[in-house]
Amino acid sequence: MKLFADLQIHSRFSRATSNALTLPNIEKWARIKGLNLLGTGDFTHPKWLAELKEYLAEDGSGILTSKTGFKFVLQGEISNIYTQDGKGRRIHTLLLAKDFDTVRQINEKLLKKGRLDYDGRPIFGFTCIELVEMMRDISDDIEITPAHCWTPWYGIFGSMSGFDSVEECFKDQAKHIYSIETGLSSDPAMNWRLSKLDRYTLLSSSDAHSFWPWRLGRECNVFDIDLTYDNLIKAIRTKKGFTETVEVDPNYGKYHYDGHRNCNVSMSPEESKKHNGICPKCRQPMTIGVLNRVEQLADRPEGFVPKDAVPFKSLIPLSELIAALNGNSVSSQKTMKEFYNIINQFGNEFNILISANESELKKYADEKIADAIMKNREGKIRIIPGYDGVYGVPVIDGMQNKKNLMQQETPETKQQKGLHEFL
Numbered sequence: 001m002k003l004f005a006d007l008q009i010h011s012r013f014s015r016a017t018s019n020a021l022t023l024p025n026i027e028k029w030a031r032i033k034g035l036n037l038l039g040t041g042d043f044t045h046p047k048w049l050a051e052l053k054e055y056l057a058e059d060g061s062g063i064l065t066s067k068t069g070f071k072f073v074l075q076g077e078i079s080n081i082y083t084q085d086g087k088g089r090r091i092h093t094l095l096l097a098k099d100f101d102t103v104r105q106i107n108e109k110l111l112k113k114g115r116l117d118y119d120g121r122p123i124f125g126f127t128c129i130e131l132v133e134m135m136r137d138i139s140d141d142i143e144i145t146p147a148h149c150w151t152p153w154y155g156i157f158g159s160m161s162g163f164d165s166v167e168e169c170f171k172d173q174a175k176h177i178y179s180i181e182t183g184l185s186s187d188p189a190m191n192w193r194l195s196k197l198d199r200y201t202l203l204s205s206s207d208a209h210s211f212w213p214w215r216l217g218r219e220c221n222v223f224d225i226d227l228t229y230d231n232l233i234k235a236i237r238t239k240k241g242f243t244e245t246v247e248v249d250p251n252y253g254k255y256h257y258d259g260h261r262n263c264n265v266s267m268s269p270e271e272s273k274k275h276n277g278i279c280p281k282c283r284q285p286m287t288i289g290v291l292n293r294v295e296q297l298a299d300r301p302e303g304f305v306p307k308d309a310v311p312f313k314s315l316i317p318l319s320e321l322i323a324a325l326n327g328n329s330v331s332s333q334k335t336m337k338e339f340y341n342i343i344n345q346f347g348n349e350f351n352i353l354i355s356a357n358e359s360e361l362k363k364y365a366d367e368k369i370a371d372a373i374m375k376n377r378e379g380k381i382r383i384i385p386g387y388d389g390v391y392g393v394p395v396i397d398g399m400q401n402k403k404n405l406m407q408q409e410t411p412e413t414k415q416q417k418g419l420h421e422f423l
Contacts (some may be wrong), residue, residue, distance in 0.1 A: 003223040004246070004350060005037035005232075006030070006216065007075060007168040008094050008147060008181065008205035011048040014041070014120030018210035023055045025211045027070045032343060033217040034350030037227065039075030039096070039205070040064070041249035042120030043103045044110060044124045050246040053100060053355055062098040062141075062229020071227060076109075078149060080131060081156065084169075090161040091128050091169065094181060094205075095135070098229045098283040105138045128156075130174035143233055144176065146182030148207060152255055155183065157297065160177055161289035163202075164297060166194055179203050179235040184252025185220060185290035185386065188245065189305075193298035198306050201236050204245040213317040213339070214330045214348055220246045251383035252288065252316060252392040260385030261287045267296050287388040313331040314390070315353045316394050318342070321372045324394045337416070338369065353377065365380045372396050 012021035030038050040056070042048045056064035056072055063181040064072040074097040081090050082222035097103050107116060116122050124131075128146075135142045146156040146166070153160050156169050163169040166177055179201040182191055188202045225231040225241040235241035250256050258272035259265050263281040279286050319330040322338050329335065345364040346352045352361070352373060361370035375396070376380055386392035 001223065001227055002060065002243075003225065003227060004035045004217070004220050004274060005223060006035050006071075006208070006220040007037075007073065007096065008040055009041040009075075009208045010039075011218065012044040012094075013045040013048050013121045014097070016209055017120070018241065019244070021209075021211060022174055025050060027066055027067045027068070029211040029213060029216050032348055033213055034187065034348035035217045035218075037071045037073065037223075039064075039314065040072050041075060041077075043076040043095075043097065044078070044107055044116045045075050045120045046107075046117055047109075048120060051102065053230070058099055061227070063194060063227055063232075073101070073229065074234065076106075077121045078131060079121050080126065080128050081123055082125050082127050084127055088161055089127075089163070089169075090154050091156055092145075092147040092151075093128060093131060093376060094145040096145075096146045096229075096233070098139070098141050102139055102142065106135070107136050109138065109254075128169050129171050129173050132170060132176050136173075136176060136216045141229070141233060142237060143179070143205060145179045145181055145236075146177070147181050149180045149185050150186045150255070150293055152287050156180070157293060159271065166200070167192050180247075181205060181209075182247075183253065183255075183290070184248055185250050185256040186294065187247045187250045187314065188309065189302075190250060190291070190294045192304055192306055193294060193300045193302065195299050201239050202245065202310065203236065204247055204312070204317055212319075212331070214317040214351070216250055217246075217349075218317050222246065224407045228237075239308060239310055242310055244310060245341070246354075247312050247314050248316060249314050249379070249381070249383050249392070249405070250290065251385040252394070254386040254389050255287070255289045257335075257385040258286050258289045258292050258389040258390060259390070261285065261390055263390040266385065268385075283358045289387055290384075293369075313354065316350050316376050316381055316383070318352060318373070320394050321376060321396065324371060324396045325368050325372060338366070341365075368397070 010017050012019050040052050074094045078093045082201045113124050149155045150157050152158045156162050169175045181203045191197050192201055208215040222244045223235050225235050240287045250373050258267045260279040263279050265279050321336045323330045342365050346356055382395045
């Protein structure tokens with residue numbers, strides 16, 4: 001069974017998320033995107049967990065099923081903020097669990113360390129080493145993955161508070177880490193430049209804070225397995241049955257380049273080096289981005305491909321392509337009317353971005369949009385690189401969004417109204 005799986009999302013109980021993040025909305029838009037397996041997000045939060053138990057049913061396979069047949073896997077995220085080796089660390093970690101009983105045990109352990117009810121991604125002051133020890137005491141089946149591993153502020157390799165290796169972070173517990181999540185600002189090819197990452201499976205997920213199609217599934221994992229929790233974890237840990245990932249161009253991520261958002265300053269690593277990482281406008285340190293950080297740690301040249309590398313596709317969301325062409329935002333009525341017209345013909349966004357042939361696209365879509373979809377598939381869309389929390393912007397035939405609303409994690413009410421008119 002071919003699965004498009006987004007294994008990291010959030011609920012409305014996490015900070016900076018849409019209030020409209022309900023399970024029916026998430027499921028509905030997952031289908032529109034072309035996903036068929038989702039992480040539940042935020043299983044540590046008591047109110048969200050209660051909704052999960054009401055909405056989803058267990059069948060003994062470790063995979064949960066909604067009342068309309070959509071598949072979910074129990075997933076949460078932990079934020080550990082602590083001091084290790086004389087430096088402050090801020091690390092986000094993704095957890096996958098097999099059943100509600102395992103989640104109960106996880107939450108009971110975490111409640112001994114702090115509160116769970118104030119945020120869907122709770123913060124704790126203990127180390128990642130202790131986190132692994134705690135999870136392993138509960139079950140070997142809990143999957144523990146460093147999330148968005150290159151993000152400057154909260155990634156395991158982040159420039160501001162991270163480590164130089166998995167082993168440095170997890171010490172003797174590193175042997176229980178099988179995967180890392182690459183995040184929007186890096187792709188597998190960038191990670192292949194570090195030989196010490198060869199043993200880890202490179203996962204890609206959206207970390208979505210809303211259900212909109214330019215968020216949910218913007219990155220995902222493709223598996224060819226009979227869907228059970230055990231088979232999913234085996235594929236993650238061994239790469240067998242893990243066929244590819246769907247990525248965005250890393251320039252699209254909001255921490256790809258170095259920069260200083262307040263001063264509208266963005267620089268490549270080469271340019272940043274000339275300024276010693278200091279913003280030329282305000283003379284304050286810039287946020288060092290993912291590309292620079294990869295260059296610091298890489299021991300291989302660009303273009304190196306490990307022998308067991310899992311392939312990937314780079315695709316910009318369809319909404320972004322349409323918005324760039326019409327010069328409006330991704331959430332404008334004009335953009336979403338065109339988006340939904342095409343979806344109605346092809347069923348879901350992945351069918352359009354990955355499978356539909358050019359002649360069929362031109363039957364049902366404006367020729368410029370069809371051409372952009374083909375260029376997207378071929379990796380020919382130019383992206384103005386993201387930096388310091390600012391998303392990258394696609395540019396097609398000289399056009400781009402008049403206002404890049406990708407800067408905000410939470411959609412505004414008017415964005416939601418504009419989209420719902422076409423549902």
